[in-house]
Amino acid sequence: SQELEQSPQSLIVQEGKNLTINCTSSKTLYGLYWYKQKYGEGLIFLMMLQKGGEEKSHEKITAKLDEKKQQSSLHITASQPSHAGIYLCGADMSPNDMRFGAGTRLTVKP
């Protein structure tokens, strides 16, 4: 089983709608990363969270790390077709051990 559980596996939303993707671990994380992947372009780094309760925003994307540092959510406000892709969470399970979730495939319908 995945050490990082990501949900949902896929998501289809209408343009303009808000959405949330979750990433959960049973262990306390040293650091949590969110990436976006488009085929042929590799992974694009979105945000890194390290402190419990931390929240970061970039344009219409907000990521939060809970106080226990075991769960993170990625929230997109007023989704656009350009937001479509695969969102991956990655985490430092220990200083030298990074794991990834299985990814969430986001489709935004115009």
Added chain:
Amino acid sequence: GAGVSQSPSNKVTEKGKDVELRCDPISGHTALYWYRQSLGQGLEFLIYFQGNSAPDKSGLPSDRFSAERTGGSVSTLTIQRTQQEDSAVYLCASSLWGPGSRDEQFFGPGTRLTVL
């Protein structure tokens, strides 16, 4: 600026053949990572290099997999006697320092390997 590049972008091979995948990291990055993403699976860590040495080879799935890095730059991942379960996208990433510093990893576009 130049990012991480990988070649080839796509590789189709027959079962039992050997393949070499190449990664060119960002210039000056000391750490280089190889991952594998199989259909429906998350990213699977394979190996990472700090300079030319590989402190952690624990993720290599079998002894058919090997990797080297020369001159602290280019890395090659070699898969011998490929099997169908080796089919996946192989991703390379580099970072300035290494996993302990938790700095950002920059990913290449990946090599899609298909073993027939």
